[in-house]
Amino acid sequence: MGRRLYAYPYHLWTFLFTVVPLALIVYFAFTARDTAAFTLDNLRQAAQPVYLGVLWHSVWLAGVSTFLCLLIGYPMAMILAKSRVRYRRMLTMLIVVPMWMNFLLRTYAWMTLLEKNGAVNAFLGFLGLPALHILYTDYAVLLGMVYNFLPFMILPIYSVLMKMDKSLLEAAEDLGADAWTSFRRVTFPLSLPGVYAGTIMVFMPAVTTFVISRLLGGGQYMLAGNVIEQQFLAIGNWNFGSALSVLMMILIFLSMIGLSRYDKDSDGGLFL
Amino acid sequence: MMRFLRRSYAMLILGFLYLPILILIVFSFNASKSRATWEGFTLRWYGELIESEAILDALSNTLSVAVLSSLIATVIGTLAAYAIYREMGSWERKLSMNLTYIPLLNPDIVTGISLMLLFIFAGMKLGFGSLLLSHVIFNVPYVILTVLPKLRQFDQHLYEAALDLGASPAYAFRHIVLPEILPGIVTGALFAFTLSVDDFVISFFTTGSGVNNLSILIYSMARRGIHPTINALSTLLFLTVLVLLIAVNLRMEKKVKREARR
Numbered sequence: 001m002g003r004r005l006y007a008y009p010y011h012l013w014t015f016l017f018t019v020v021p022l023a024l025i026v027y028f029a030f031t032a033r034d035t036a037a038f039t040l041d042n043l044r045q046a047a048q049p050v051y052l053g054v055l056w057h058s059v060w061l062a063g064v065s066t067f068l069c070l071l072i073g074y075p076m077a078m079i080l081a082k083s084r085v086r087y088r089r090m091l092t093m094l095i096v097v098p099m100w101m102n103f104l105l106r107t108y109a110w111m112t113l114l115e116k117n118g119a120v121n122a123f124l125g126f127l128g129l130p131a132l133h134i135l136y137t138d139y140a141v142l143l144g145m146v147y148n149f150l151p152f153m154i155l156p157i158y159s160v161l162m163k164m165d166k167s168l169l170e171a172a173e174d175l176g177a178d179a180w181t182s183f184r185r186v187t188f189p190l191s192l193p194g195v196y197a198g199t200i201m202v203f204m205p206a207v208t209t210f211v212i213s214r215l216l217g218g219g220q221y222m223l224a225g226n227v228i229e230q231q232f233l234a235i236g237n238w239n240f241g242s243a244l245s246v247l248m249m250i251l252i253f254l255s256m257i258g259l260s261r262y263d264k265d266s267d268g269g270l271f272l
Numbered sequence: 273m274m275r276f277l278r279r280s281y282a283m284l285i286l287g288f289l290y291l292p293i294l295i296l297i298v299f300s301f302n303a304s305k306s307r308a309t310w311e312g313f314t315l316r317w318y319g320e321l322i323e324s325e326a327i328l329d330a331l332s333n334t335l336s337v338a339v340l341s342s343l344i345a346t347v348i349g350t351l352a353a354y355a356i357y358r359e360m361g362s363w364e365r366k367l368s369m370n371l372t373y374i375p376l377l378n379p380d381i382v383t384g385i386s387l388m389l390l391f392i393f394a395g396m397k398l399g400f401g402s403l404l405l406s407h408v409i410f411n412v413p414y415v416i417l418t419v420l421p422k423l424r425q426f427d428q429h430l431y432e433a434a435l436d437l438g439a440s441p442a443y444a445f446r447h448i449v450l451p452e453i454l455p456g457i458v459t460g461a462l463f464a465f466t467l468s469v470d471d472f473v474i475s476f477f478t479t480g481s482g483v484n485n486l487s488i489l490i491y492s493m494a495r496r497g498i499h500p501t502i503n504a505l506s507t508l509l510f511l512t513v514l515v516l517l518i519a520v521n522l523r524m525e526k527k528v529k530r531e532a533r534r
Binding site: 004006007009010011013014018020021022024025051072075082090093094096097098100101102103104105107109111115119122150169187194200204210211214215226233238245248249253256267 | 278281282285286288289290291293295296299309329351352354355356360361364366371372374375377378379380381382383385386387388389390393402409412441469470472473477485486487490491494495497502503505506512513514515516521
């Protein structure tokens with residue numbers, strides 16, 4: 001009696017606001033725009049070279065920015081884990097603070113910096129170096145992605161490194177491993193769960209972004225997110241937009257399943 | 273040598289993270305509209321900011337959506353966590369947890385358009401109501417995930433003892449369970465509040481014409497080009513965040529010290 005007071009309302013909640021919205025996307029993806037009859041045309045349209053190119057471009061840029069975040073972020077995570085307790089708290093705090101600032105403002109900051117008459121070029125001119133013209137190119141988009149998502153790579157790796165058993169490193173040293181070997185054979189393999197978590201947390205927002213590409217890429221370099229946005233808000237072709245969203249979801253769930261297979265430490269619950 | 277290298281690297285990364293913000297702040301006081309030259313100190317952009325009705329309107333929307341959605345989501349999320357923890361069988365719980373996780377794993381853009389489709393399909397007018405509802409919807413899972421661990425730590429026997437002593441389930445929940453899980457609830461509420469303030473993508477798709485929040489306004493302003501009032505706005509927002517974080521951190525440090533003294 002009263003035992004199931006809240007269970008049913010929550011089932012209703014998830015059904016209405018999680019299941020139904022996703023079902024709507026799937027419904028639109030598989031129906032024709034004018035007749036609402038079942039069709040695969042929307043998916044076929046998404047397989048056109050133009051859109052495959054856009055999709056590939058998004059995956060490529062997100063992949064490169066994830067790799068750059070790993071390359072830049074891993075040493076920072078190690079430095080954090082090795083620093084003394086007093087500095088460590090301050091450093092983590094300093095890394096977290098920019099994340100609290102509105103995401104759009106951070107991206108906007110790079111717009112002003114990279115402008116033709118922006119601060120970066122003023123500085124380069126001051127040094128007598130030639131000006132950079134990367135605003136509204138892929139390089140600016142990459143920069144924006146790395147800047148926005150770098151903390152998402154640093155923090156999970158750092159938290160795994162902190163939990164690592166330090167005596168393993170001493171053991172490796174006792175057994176004659178030099179610093180590089182013990183990093184390659186001990187530290188890095190043990191930090192892989194953090195690397196996977198960071199990879200997901202960077203790759204996912206990067207591959208679906210439409211803001212960074214719109215503001216820093218200037219519009220001529222369209223990513224998948226931009227096409228979806230355009231289909232829904234400008235062109236009004238919900239069916240094609242839904243088909244692209246379904247592809248996007250499949251891509252992300254596949255890459256997450258792929259990565260979580262290697263993550264043996266996870267608590268489960270992500271996938272039945 | 274290693275220490276020097278480590279320090280320089282850390283400084284370099286922090287410089288990368290802070291330089292853009294710093295430059296925005298500096299140029300928010302620049303009399304010139306250009307970002308390249310310094311032409312003297314001015315507060316003009318701050319004046320324009322305060323007088324801009326669009327910005328004040330967006331700020332009030334952002335804050336009211338954040339306060340309301342985090343409060344509502346906290347109530348719903350806490351009750352849902354309680355249901356998941358106490359009222360569900362293992363199979364049911366797994367299914368429910370997976371459904372709870374979906375919005376967290378789904379890209380924001382998909383969540384945004386799926387909710388937009390839902391609202392349009394249900395005949396709801398896009399505007400403040402749909403914006404608020406969508407924020408509640410994406411905040412609930414975060415509250416559940418902060419409250420659930422606290423419930424798991426909670427000693428079941430206390431609850432059963434209360435029932436044995438004649439408390440009704442509702443009374444036992446309010447007086448025994450609730451105080452124990454309160455830290456998780458507060459964390460969840462704060463989490464929900466900050467997510468709501470920061471959200472752009474989901475708001476962008478679920479709001480109607482005329483109802484902007486700060487993120488949407490900044491996006492549309494930035495698309496039109498760069499204007500110093502946005503620099504002024506960034507500066508104010510950054511300082512607010514900084515002050516809040518420092519205050520929270522100081523309070524936590526005091527608490528840790530006080531507990532250490534005991």
